[in-house]
Ligand SMILES: Nc1ncnc2c1ncn2[C@@H]1O[C@H](COP(=O)(O)OP(=O)(O)O)[C@@H](O)[C@H]1O
């Protein structure tokens with residue numbers, strides 16, 4: 001389990017920000033882990049702001065919701081830059097489904113962390129073809145703390161790092177849940193990938 005390096009303690013030279021990334025396949029618990037960290041920050045009476053890209057309205061327009069229906073209030077944004085303004089003077093910024101932002105999210109995360117905020121980003125590290133999902137590679141590179149979580153392979157029960165798309169659609173962005181994707185281990189993913 002991820003242990004917070006500190007919960008908002010002021011160092012000798014003031015507040016020091018940092019970036020945490022939670023990555024993995026679909027159903028691996030990224031959103032649950034994000035919600036867990038944000039709830040703990042709220043318990044510590046920190047000011048928390050949560051964002052998600054407008055595109056992701058699968059469960060709820062304003063909540064970040066996990067597959068097992070844990071939820072936390074969030075602000076949907078169209079562009080990564082919106083987050084800088086909307087974050088205001090908060091201590092902690094959480095962002096879910098970060099793979100749906102363009103590469104400007106890398107700059108945004110850097111600006112927020114450099115201004116003293118704890119920035120927690122959650123998203124897919126690979127797309128349905130098993131290729132890195134931009135901008136996640138850049139975010140992984142600039143993060144101080146990286147957590148890769150795993151789902152359970154729906155074919156063999158092993159740990160899963162891949163998201164198998166069940167249809168033949170080739171566009172990169174296709175929203176969906178269990179009807180459209182299955183978590184798979186490496187072997188079972190490459191056996192059945194279309
Ligand atoms: N194949 C699977 N492996 C693990 N958990 C699964 C699977 N399918 C459904 N789940 C459920 O999904 C939850 C994780 O959901 P969530 O945090 O939204 O994942 P992610 O954000 O990574 O897609 C698990 O706690 C479990 O209840």
Ligand SMILES: Cc1cn([C@H]2C[C@H](O)[C@@H](COP(=O)(O)O)O2)c(=O)[nH]c1=O
Pocket residue numbers: 025026027030031058123124126127128129163172173174175176177181
């Ligand atoms: C692999 C893959 C996924 N998507 C979509 C499908 C879902 O709507 C989200 C991922 O949600 P989760 O919280 O991680 O379960 O992304 C996509 O558009 N393209 C892909 O290649």
Ligand SMILES: [Zn+2]
Pocket residue numbers: 153154155156157158184185186187188189
């Ligand atoms: Zn498998």
